Amino acid sequence: MKQTIEAQNITESMQNTQVIGGTKMSKFSSLFKHRKLQMFAVSGVAMAMLVVSLPSVSTMAYAKDSSLSAAQQQEVRAILKDALINDPDLMREAIIAWQAREQEGANTAMQTSLVTHHKAMYETKSDPWKGAATPEIEMVYFTDFNCPYCKKIEPSLNQLIEEFPQLKIIVKMVPLQGEGSKMAVDFAQTVWLNEPEKYLKVKDMLMSSPRGLDAAAIAKVAKLTATERWVGNTDERVAKMVDDNVNLMNELGIGGTPSMIVADTLIPGLVPYEVLKEQLEAAIAAKDKTQKSS
Structure with a gap:
C-alpha cells in the first residue's frame, strides 16, 4: 500500500x-x-x-x-x-x-x-525530463521556479541521477508563486517544446537565481542560453500543459512544491537526500521482485 x-x-x-x-x-x-x-x-x-x-x-x-x-x-x-x-x-x-x-x-x-492518473504522470510526451533516456525507474517531480525549497532540493535530485543512471525524472512545472513563476514556466516550457537541447541549462539557471524571478532575471537567463526569441513568445501549447499539471496536482491531493512521486509513494516537501535515496531503492527493489516473480 x-x-x-x-x-x-x-x-x-x-x-x-x-x-x-x-x-x-x-x-x-x-x-x-x-x-x-x-x-x-x-x-x-x-x-x-x-x-x-x-x-x-x-x-x-x-x-x-x-x-x-x-x-x-x-x-x-x-x-x-x-x-x-x-x-x-x-x-x-x-x-x-x-x-x-x-x-x-x-x-x-x-x-x-x-x-x-498514471498516464498523465508518466506518459505525457510534452513533459521535460532529465536522466535516463530508456529508464528502468521513473520519478515525477512537481516544481516551481520561485519556490525556495525546490531550489534547495535540486542538488539532491541531480545526485540521484548520478548515483542511479537508470533513473528518469519527469519535470512537471507549475506556477504557484505569482507572476514571476508564470513567466518562468511559460518561457522554460516553450524552450523545451522548441529547443529541448537547451532546456536543462535554462532550467538550472532559473533555479539557481538567489531571488524571486522577474522579467529582467528571465531575460538575463535567455541571453546567457541563446533563447531570447522565446521570451514573451510563449508557445500556444503551453497554457494547456501548465493547466494540466496544476489540475493533476489537485487530483492527486498534492498541496505544494516540491513534491516527488516514486512508484506508489508520494514524497512531499524538502526532504534529505537519504530519504529520496531510500524511497528510490525501495521502488527499485519492489520492481525487481515483481519482475522475478512474473
Whole structure:
C-alpha cells in the first residue's frame, strides 16, 4: 500500500505505543465493568478530542445518549475525567489512533488516484525530463521556479541521477508563486517544446537565481542560453500543459512544491537526500521482485 513520509511517521508512532483498540483497551475494561459504560467512555474520549478544538460541543457531548441513566452518565463523566487527568496518555493514544485511521483513508484515496492518473504522470510526451533516456525507474517531480525549497532540493535530485543512471525524472512545472513563476514556466516550457537541447541549462539557471524571478532575471537567463526569441513568445501549447499539471496536482491531493512521486509513494516537501535515496531503492527493489516473480 502506498505510504507518504508522514504516514510512516504515524505508523512508527503506533508501533512504539499501544493504541486504543489493542492492549491499552484493558485500561477501559478495568475502569468500566459494565459494557455500556465502556462504550460510553470510549465515545467520551472521542468527544474529548473534539472538545480540545471545538469547546462549544462540550454541552452536546452526552446529550443524545439515552441508553444510560442520568446517574450513570454522571458516573462516567467523573471516572473519565479522573482517568484523563491521571493518565493523559489515553488522550494521546486516541488521537494517534484517529490520525492513523484518517491517514489510512487518505492513503487509499491517493493509491486510487495514482492508478487513475498514471498516464498523465508518466506518459505525457510534452513533459521535460532529465536522466535516463530508456529508464528502468521513473520519478515525477512537481516544481516551481520561485519556490525556495525546490531550489534547495535540486542538488539532491541531480545526485540521484548520478548515483542511479537508470533513473528518469519527469519535470512537471507549475506556477504557484505569482507572476514571476508564470513567466518562468511559460518561457522554460516553450524552450523545451522548441529547443529541448537547451532546456536543462535554462532550467538550472532559473533555479539557481538567489531571488524571486522577474522579467529582467528571465531575460538575463535567455541571453546567457541563446533563447531570447522565446521570451514573451510563449508557445500556444503551453497554457494547456501548465493547466494540466496544476489540475493533476489537485487530483492527486498534492498541496505544494516540491513534491516527488516514486512508484506508489508520494514524497512531499524538502526532504534529505537519504530519504529520496531510500524511497528510490525501495521502488527499485519492489520492481525487481515483481519482475522475478512474473
